[in-house]
Amino acid sequence: MTHAGVTDAVVGPATVGTLIDVLRARGYQVVGPTVRDGAIVYDEIRGAGELPVGWTDVQDAGRYRLERRRDAALFGYAVGPHSWKQHLLPPRLRLLTTRRDGDGGFEVEEEPVPRGAVAFLGVRSCELHAIAIQDRVLLGGRHTDRDYAARRGEVFVVAVNCHEPGGTCFCVSMNTGPAVREGYDLVLSEILDGEHRILLEAGTPRGVEVLEELGGRAAEASDRAAARSAVDGAADRMGRTVDAADLRDLLADNLEHPRWDEVAQRCLSCGNCTMVCPTCYCTSVEDVSDLTGGTAERWRSWESCFSLDHSHTHGGDVRASGRSRYRQWLTHKFGTWHDQFGTSGCVGCGRCVTWCPVGIDVTEELTAIRANSAAGDPETLIRGPAGEAGDDIR
Ligand code: SF4
Ligand code: SF4
Incomplete structure (x- = not known):
């Protein structure tokens, strides 16, 4: 529940569907995990039925496969081939279009920046650190990337404390997880200790507003202890470690x-x-023109x-x-x-x-x-x- 300075609630797993509905009603396009082509990817989702319910991923060097879990966990996997980079720095983006005018000159039309609010659902701690790194690169220097800035500015972040590390994860070594510490509007911990429930905590005023629409009961010490124990267990089961000193x-x-x-x-x-x-x-950036030479486009692609x-x-x-x-x-x-x-x-x-x-x-x-x-x-x-x-x- 929300009290002065305290913002949390415990809800049932079905409330994640309500969370998606509330975000959509507030005008957000919700992007979250879903199963496609044998992997968990991030795409637009319209309801909880599109989440990877009861799926987990098994990973090793050069290996990835999905397996059924014995429970109905909504976030019981690590990370797949997609990252949020796809949605903030698209793999391919038209930057501008040039058209010849009738007088021997040409007009240049800059691609409009995207409008509309987006909510990311299911962001892991390592991924929040990755977004912060890209923010430093694309927003932090003398030159701001206008498309990235437009996409990034609107994002409502629903983070997830990681309870299921992958076989190739080493966030503990890099001090980036598995517990979410900052950079979120809401963070959820999925507790599976007999009673399947979700501990939700708000990190911003707009997170508090959404939390208030979801209802639920006040979090108790036992809920917080269960969530902490799950995240500690994930830290202990990291698939990889590396000495990151110097x-x-x-x-x-x-x-x-x-x-x-x-x-x-x-x-x-x-x-x-x-x-x-x-x-x-x-x-990298390349220019392409049509066969008549009347129109040319400038495209940016990942390199x-x-x-x-x-x-x-x-x-x-x-x-x-x-x-x-x-x-x-x-x-x-x-x-x-x-x-x-x-x-x-x-x-x-x-x-x-x-x-x-x-x-x-x-x-x-x-x-x-x-x-x-x-x-x-x-x-x-x-x-x-x-x-x-x-x-x-x-
Ligand atoms: S380029 Fe990267 S992914 Fe491809 S073989 Fe080399 S190390 Fe592996
Ligand atoms: S482990 Fe490090 S280098 Fe490899 S994909 Fe993740 S962030 Fe990039």
């Missing part, structure tokens, strides 16, 4: 580590890891460190080898991101591990580099790996 310096000291050659033997440069990563933000074109400058490709492209990805994500944005670029969601077709695991790569670090080993630093033709910046 990763920036570790990677800077090991730019010629033999492990880069070893991982390049396995990496396909497919770019899956960057597409599923909720913090990767690189895009990847693993694409050869992405490092193309006049005269050639700066990162011509798979080795240099993988190293660029890992050293930026876990190292130089600190210099640019003040935090790691990784939130430990595990997606890049799960969705790598050959099962390359960032936690394993970082552990291998640390185990045989070149720091203090001048032989390794001087010797470096065998050269590779065309690999300019190794």
Whole structure:
């Protein structure tokens, strides 16, 4: 219940359907988890029946499959291939359209920014950290991305405390979960200790308003203890761990580590890891025209460190080898991101591990580099790996 300064309630699982109805009645398009093509993805949902009720995901390096649970949990899974990035920084976006006018000139029409409020339902703590990272990149600097700003400004966030870590999750190592701490309007904890119930807590005034429409009973100490115990259990069952201490310096000291050659033997440069990563933000822009040349459009699409074109400058490709492209990805994500944005670029969601077709695991790569670090080993630093033709910046 809502009291002065205290904003929580305990409701039954059916009230999640009411929550969706209330948000829709308030004008929000609700985007939440749903099952499609054998995975849990984030898409528009219109009722609780579209949630992945009774499903969980089983994940490992290069492996993902859905399995039936023995209960009717609404949020009993980890994270799937989608992140909220899809809805804030769309994979493909038209930026402008140019049309010839009758006088030999042309008109430029900038794409209007999206209007309309959106509610995200089921946002995990690691994902809130990922959104905060993208906010720093796309809103925080001198240049604000107008489309991202329009989408981000309207989002009502219903977060979920994570009780079911995936086999590739390592948010505890990255200090980004599994408990939700900030950045939400409402946060829910799904309790499954015999009585299936949801503890709802509001984090903002508009969260309080929505909570008041849902009813329910006041939360008791036993409800909070059950929710805390579930989230503590998730922390204890994390699928992966990594030593995240001083990763920036570790990677800077090991730019010629033999492990880069070893991982390049396995990496396909497919770019899956960057597409599923909720913090990767690189895009490319291309102009396309119709056959008459009367109309041209400028489109922005997600881009990847693993694409050869992405490092193309006049005269050639700066990162011509798979080795240099993988190293660029890992050293930026876990190292130089600190210099640019003040935090790691990784939130430990595990997606890049799960969705790598050959099962390359960032936690394993970082552990291998640390185990045989070149720091203090001048032989390794001087010797470096065998050269590779065309690999300019190794
Ligand atoms: S690098 Fe991998 S684990 Fe880290 S945030 Fe990106 S997808 Fe998730
Ligand atoms: S690490 Fe895996 S997902 Fe990433 S580019 Fe290489 S093969 Fe593809």
